[in-house]
Amino acid sequence: MAEVRIEKLRKSFGAVEVLKDIDLTVEDGAFVVLVGPSGCGKSTLLRSIAGLEPVSDGIITIGGRKVNDLAPAQREIAMVFQSYALYPHMDVAANMGFGLRFAGTPKAEIAARVAEAARILQLEPLLKRRPRELSGGQRQRVAIGRAIVRKPQVFLFDEPLSNLDAALRINTRVEIAKLHKLLAATIVYVTHDQVEAMTLADKIVVMNQGRVEQQGKPLELYYRPANLFVAGFIGSPAMNFLPGKVTPGGVDLGADGALALPLPAGAVPGSAVTLGVRPEHMRIAGTADGLRIDATVELVERLGEMGYVHLRLPSGAVAIAEIRGDVGLGTGDRTSVALDPAHLHLFGADGHRIA
Amino acid sequence: MPQGTYLRLLVFFLGPALVLYSVFSIYPLLATILNSLYSHQKDGSFLWNGLGNFHTLLFDPTWSEPFWNALKNNFVFFLIHMLVQNPVGLMLAALLSLPRLRFRATYRTLIFMPTMLSVVVIGFAWQLILSPLWGIAKMFLQTFGLGFLFAPWLGEESSALITVSLISVWQFVGIPMILIYTALLAIPDELIDAATVDGLNQFQAFFWVKLPLIWPTIGLVSVLTFVNNFNAFDLIYAMKGALAGPNFATDIMGTLFYRTFFGNQLQLGDPSMGSTIATMMFLIILIGIMVYLFLVQRRIQRYSF
Numbered sequence: 001m002a003e004v005r006i007e008k009l010r011k012s013f014g015a016v017e018v019l020k021d022i023d024l025t026v027e028d029g030a031f032v033v034l035v036g037p038s039g040c041g042k043s044t045l046l047r048s049i050a051g052l053e054p055v056s057d058g059i060i061t062i063g064g065r066k067v068n069d070l071a072p073a074q075r076e077i078a079m080v081f082q083s084y085a086l087y088p089h090m091d092v093a094a095n096m097g098f099g100l101r102f103a104g105t106p107k108a109e110i111a112a113r114v115a116e117a118a119r120i121l122q123l124e125p126l127l128k129r130r131p132r133e134l135s136g137g138q139r140q141r142v143a144i145g146r147a148i149v150r151k152p153q154v155f156l157f158d159e160p161l162s163n164l165d166a167a168l169r170i171n172t173r174v175e176i177a178k179l180h181k182l183l184a185a186t187i188v189y190v191t192h193d194q195v196e197a198m199t200l201a202d203k204i205v206v207m208n209q210g211r212v213e214q215q216g217k218p219l220e221l222y223y224r225p226a227n228l229f230v231a232g233f234i235g236s237p238a239m240n241f242l243p244g245k246v247t248p249g250g251v252d253l254g255a256d257g258a259l260a261l262p263l264p265a266g267a268v269p270g271s272a273v274t275l276g277v278r279p280e281h282m283r284i285a286g287t288a289d290g291l292r293i294d295a296t297v298e299l300v301e302r303l304g305e306m307g308y309v310h311l312r313l314p315s316g317a318v319a320i321a322e323i324r325g326d327v328g329l330g331t332g333d334r335t336s337v338a339l340d341p342a343h344l345h346l347f348g349a350d351g352h353r354i355a
Numbered sequence: 356m357p358q359g360t361y362l363r364l365l366v367f368f369l370g371p372a373l374v375l376y377s378v379f380s381i382y383p384l385l386a387t388i389l390n391s392l393y394s395h396q397k398d399g400s401f402l403w404n405g406l407g408n409f410h411t412l413l414f415d416p417t418w419s420e421p422f423w424n425a426l427k428n429n430f431v432f433f434l435i436h437m438l439v440q441n442p443v444g445l446m447l448a449a450l451l452s453l454p455r456l457r458f459r460a461t462y463r464t465l466i467f468m469p470t471m472l473s474v475v476v477i478g479f480a481w482q483l484i485l486s487p488l489w490g491i492a493k494m495f496l497q498t499f500g501l502g503f504l505f506a507p508w509l510g511e512e513s514s515a516l517i518t519v520s521l522i523s524v525w526q527f528v529g530i531p532m533i534l535i536y537t538a539l540l541a542i543p544d545e546l547i548d549a550a551t552v553d554g555l556n557q558f559q560a561f562f563w564v565k566l567p568l569i570w571p572t573i574g575l576v577s578v579l580t581f582v583n584n585f586n587a588f589d590l591i592y593a594m595k596g597a598l599a600g601p602n603f604a605t606d607i608m609g610t611l612f613y614r615t616f617f618g619n620q621l622q623l624g625d626p627s628m629g630s631t632i633a634t635m636m637f638l639i640i641l642i643g644i645m646v647y648l649f650l651v652q653r654r655i656q657r658y659s660f
Contacts, residue, residue, distance in 0.1 A: 052548050073554030088658035089567040099553030132658070146549075275453035 001186045002063030002076075002153035003028045004049060007045045009058030011044060018044050020210040022058070026085050026154070026203075035197040036233070037206035043158055045207070046190045050079050051154050053132035063153050068238075073103070080157040082172050084139045086131040086146075093127040096146045100136070110149075112341040117145040120182070137168045145178070157189040161196060173199060183288065196235055198222070206230050223343070228351040229274050237308060239317040239345070240282060242275045251275055251346070255315035261341055273354065276345035279308060282321040285338035295319065297333040302326065311337065384637065390630035402626070408631040418628070423601055425611040426639075428516055432607055433584040435520035436527075443524070444531025449561055451532070452539040463536075467529035474526070478593030480520045485509050509594065512604040519605050521588050527583075532577045539565060540573035549627055571657045574647070581643050585636060588613060608636045 004026035011019035020039045026032045034042040047053040049060060051072035060067050067075045096117060099112040105113075118124045121141045126267035131139055139161065147155055160176070161169045168327050177200055180187055193196055197204050198218045205215040206229070213233075214226040231239045244253040246267045250260040253275065267273065285292050296313035298318070308327060311319045321337050329335060346354040356364075394404035412418045447466060451459060469477060485492050487507040496505050508518040542565055549562040571620060588609025591599050597619045599606035616629025 016477065047548075050548075050552060052551060072552045077552070079549070079552045081542060081545045081549060083545050085545040087546065087549075087564060089656065100549075102559070166377075232591040 001184060003031050003061075004154055004186065004188065005059075006045075006049070007059045007061075009045070009048065009060065010056045011041075011048060011053065012056050018210050019048070019055075022137070022212055024205060024212065024215065026186055026188055029186055030202045031177075031189065031200055032184045032188045032203045032205060033197040033201035034207060035191055035194060036204045036322075037193040037215075038192060040207040041210040042190045042207045046079075046156050046158055046188060049154070049188060050077055050101075051075050052079075057060050065103055072278045076153040078150045078152035078154075079158065080143045080160045081161040082133075082149050084143040084163075086139055091128050092123060092134070092142050092145075093131055095131065095142055096149050100149055103214070113149040113151070114145075116266070117148040120179070121145050122150065132262075134256050136164050137172060140164060140172060141175075144176075148183070153186065154174075155185050155187045157187065160189075161191070176200065196238065203298055204234075208233075212238055212354060213291055225276075225345065225354070226353050228274060228347050230275070231345055231347070231353075233280055237279050237320045239276045239278050240289060242277070242315075242317060242319070243311070244273055244275055246271050246273055253293070253315070256293050256317070257311050259293075259339070261291065261344060264346060264354050266348075267346060272349045274347040274351075276347060277339050277344065279322040281340035282319065282323060282337050283325050283340070284309065284323060285336045291339040292336045292339055293319075293339070294334070294336045295321075297329050297335060299331060300329055386640050387630045387633050387637075390626055391634045393627050395627040396624050406607050408627055409635075412628065412631050412635065415502055421603065421606065421611055422632070422635075425606045425608050429585055429607040430589075431516055432520050432587065433581060435517065436524055436580050436584055437577065439521065440524040440528050441573070441580060444528050444576070445535050445573065447528065447532045448535035449565075451536050452583065463533075466532060469526045470529040472526070474589040475593045477522065477526050478590055480508065482594055485518070491632075510601060512601050515595070515601055515604045517590060519594060522594075523587070526590075530579070534576055535569060536571055538569040541570055568658055574651055574655050578644065578647050581583070581647075582640055585640050585643070608632065608639075613634065 004024075006022055006024040009022040009024075012016065022045060024032075024045075032302075034045060036042050044053055047129065048055050049062075051067065051070060057143070062075055062077065072079075087098065090098065093114050096114045100110045100113065115124075118127055122146060123138070123141055123145055126134060126138060126142075131142070134295050140163075143160070157176075162173055164172060173196060176189075180200075181186070187344055189196075190202060201218050204218050204219065204221050205214060206213045208229050211297065214221060215231045221230060221234050225234060225239075228241070232241070236251040242253050243254060244251045244256075246252075246263065247258065248269050250258060250263065251273060253256045259275075259329050293313060297309055298312050300323075301308045301310070305325070307323045309321045309323055309327075310320060313319055318338070323329075348354050363493055391403075391408055392403065392405060393401040394407065395401055417653055450456065451463060456462075484490050484510055487493060487505075487510070493502065493505045496502050504512065508514045546564060547560050550564045555563060587606060587607060590603050591607060591610050592613065595605050597610055597614050599610040612629055612632040613619070613623055618624030
């Protein structure tokens with residue numbers, strides 16, 4: 001396995017820049033997930049690493065070797081595609097061994113490697129079937145098997161779970177995580193599903209409009225988002241944002257009231273800020289709670305052991321608060337919510353976190 | 356659904372097609388086969404002759420020589436289409452589907468254009484081009500110092516059939532091209548990406564991944580070519596007339612049938628023998644299609660992506 005290093009990577013289609021100055025290191029054996037909304041450039045970045053897209057500028061190295069001018073097959077990568085891209089006219093064994101055949105690998109070794117991958121993925125009974133005789137989940141495993149037999153330096157996954165149904169998606173997610181441990185593989189994985197990102201990744205790279213917004217450990221992104229985009233993108237339901245102004249003793253939220261809270265060093269009194277608070281850190285207030293905001297209940301979603309209350313604040317802003325159990329609220333009820341002072345995020349007018 | 360409504364719907368939806376198909380296809384076919392079993396008399400009446408006409412056609416030298424000649428020529432005509440038109444169409448389709456090709460629509464339109472032109476126009480134009488007296492072909496070759504290669508291709512027995520076949524190929528190459536091109540477009544890009552990651556170059560990806568996936572289309576194109584070639588008539592008639600000269604070198608089943616059925620110059624029209632030839636054409640095409648269906652198509656898999 002190997003480290004992937006990307007420096008100052010740029011890519012344009014004509015006048016449109018789809019990747020702007022990407023710097024990224026995928027450590028040896030790491031599971032890195034590229035996540036972002038559609039069109040953010042995450043798939044293009046993955047295809048650039050694979051060598052399927054030429055880059056305009058910058059350097060890509062795999063295992064210390066610059067690969068910019070190498071063909072995909074020479075980069076020692078393997079890719080799992082969203083549609084699986086299995087060859088319909090070949091059986092499972094042929095699909096998995098196809099790349100090795102073209103690399104001049106001896107037949108006996110191809111057979112051995114295919115058998116090994118089939119054993120790992122429990123594909124042994126299916127080796128003589130054609131892709132059309134397989135279920136979605138089986139096709140998915142064949143696609144992964146095709147990657148494994150190549151013994152690549154890096155695995156590239158392009159939204160591999162998006163064509164599976166919900167139950168299978170969770171199973172396969174777990175299997176991919178196990179496989180990562182088993183093979184000690186370096187993996188770059190593209191998804192737009194943040195649950196996949198949070199559960200699988202050693203490191204998440206959040207991309208937006210061709211830029212890396214933030215990279216870091218999943219919980220780091222969750223608890224210390226670097227900017228408004230990451231704060232809003234990671235976490236479901238999304239973080240609540242309340243516009244306000246810094247005062248000497250806290251934040252003035254206008255019609256929603258003034259909150260007294262310890263300010264980080266970078267907060268300049270008088271400047272406009274956005275206060276971010278996740279639904280789980282905004283609870284229906286008890287009597288003793290300090291940071292309170294009045295609110296009207298618009299809708300209650302009960303999911304069982306927990307639920308969400310959609311609130312209309314005095315300023316007209318909408319916020320979502322998490323509830324535990326049944327709190328006995330209904331639409332139209334007036335209540336107040338308490339914010340957890342340990343988990344508040346302040347963002348400046350430029351959208352960056354105020355540390 | 357009540358029985359009556361069902362019947363009415365059946366008649367409503369199937370009726371028109373059934374009527375048209377019966378009147379213009381099934382009836383003429385059956386009438387032709389029936390005609391071939393009678394002998395046309397000089398006084399205009401018909402006498403039952405059983406399979407006598409077929410015996411005459413196959414074994415009486417006056418009839419069998421032109422028949423075998425036309426059949427042989429027709430196979431040559433078909434082979435040239437299979438060996439030139441379809442491979443060239445495949446190649447053009449492959450070139451058209453190159454991702455970086457510019458002016459794609461222009462090429463597509465230009466190559467398909469001759470297909471839409473009248474055969475009479477094509478025949479006339481090529482006759483002028485190849486004319487030894489004022490044809491552009493001769494001057495064109497002379498410009499490059501290759502004038503010695505020129506021959507009156509349409510006028511020589513040895514080359515007339517090949518020349519006419521190649522003109523037909525030139526006219527219709529757009530059809531296999533378009534059919535194969537559409538089939539190539541249906542192959543998902545990710546499949547080719549996967550082949551690229553597996554280490555195949557463009558050419559190998561075409562040969563090992565795309566080609567196996569378009570065999571069904573190539574099979575279809577072959578059947579269409581076979582049927583069209585054995586029903587061909589118009590280009591030969593337009594360029595060489597019903598006598599399919601020189602010395603019947605370009606005579607195919609269609610022109611032989613035309614001369615026999617309608618008569619030509621000193622030859623009197625003979626509906627019975629004409630029908631016999633038409634029935635033979637029908638049988639040859641039927642056998643060809645059956646060979647394809649039972650021997651070829653069963654081994655071809657269709658793929659959905």
